[in-house]
Amino acid sequence: MARADKQAAVAEIADEFSASSGVVLTEYRGLTVGELKTLRRSLGESANYAVVKNTLAKIAASQSGIEGFDDLLTGPTAIAFIKGDVVEAAKGLRDFAKANPNLVIKGGYLDGKAIDAAEVGKLADLESREVLLAKLAGAFTATMSQALYAFNALPSKTAQLAAALEAKAAEDPSILAGGAAEPAAAEEAPAEA
Numbered sequence: 001m002a003r004a005d006k007q008a009a010v011a012e013i014a015d016e017f018s019a020s021s022g023v024v025l026t027e028y029r030g031l032t033v034g035e036l037k038t039l040r041r042s043l044g045e046s047a048n049y050a051v052v053k054n055t056l057a058k059i060a061a062s063q064s065g066i067e068g069f070d071d072l073l074t075g076p077t078a079i080a081f082i083k084g085d086v087v088e089a090a091k092g093l094r095d096f097a098k099a100n101p102n103l104v105i106k107g108g109y110l111d112g113k114a115i116d117a118a119e120v121g122k123l124a125d126l127e128s129r130e131v132l133l134a135k136l137a138g139a140f141t142a143t144m145s146q147a148l149y150a151f152n153a154l155p156s157k158t159a160q161l162a163a164a165l166e167a168k169a170a171e172d173p174s175i176l177a178g179g180a181a182e183p184a185a186a187e188e189a190p191a192e193a
Helices: 003-019 033-046 054-063 086-099 117-125 129-171 181-192
Strands: 022-027 047-052 077-082 104-110 113-116
Touching (some): 047 054, 077 086, 086 104, 086 117
Antiparallel strands (some): 104 113
């Protein structure tokens, strides 16, 4: 590769690093061109899967301020530059690696730090963003329903209490007077004796 070509390749990889929300490094040794094409299709528009030269990727990563995975850049390396949902891309890579053992997930970079293959696996085990948002919305709805029930119960309980008080007052009118006179009269009676 001529020097100008290398500089252009480094600039392109650095742009990919900068535009990505996360990256996953893989080793693709033993995969056919058809299998790589299938992997790229399975990742869809959310990730760009590219075979890179290790030295150019190291230079591009350092230019982008990404550090911590130089030791992963050994052997034949391909990088999934993730533009969309990181969890979905990690699931796609994990599922493809299960079906094709020649694809080895080495690690990656997410939220300003290097992650290992086990952490990429944990990401893949998470539920998708849409499912998590739906669960959160369901929790909010349930909480609001409980609050609505409590707020509706207050006026109905007050009305029931007023109706019970009215029925009791119809039976015994002294309830409305507070009934305070009777205990005082009872206290005065022993004093007279």
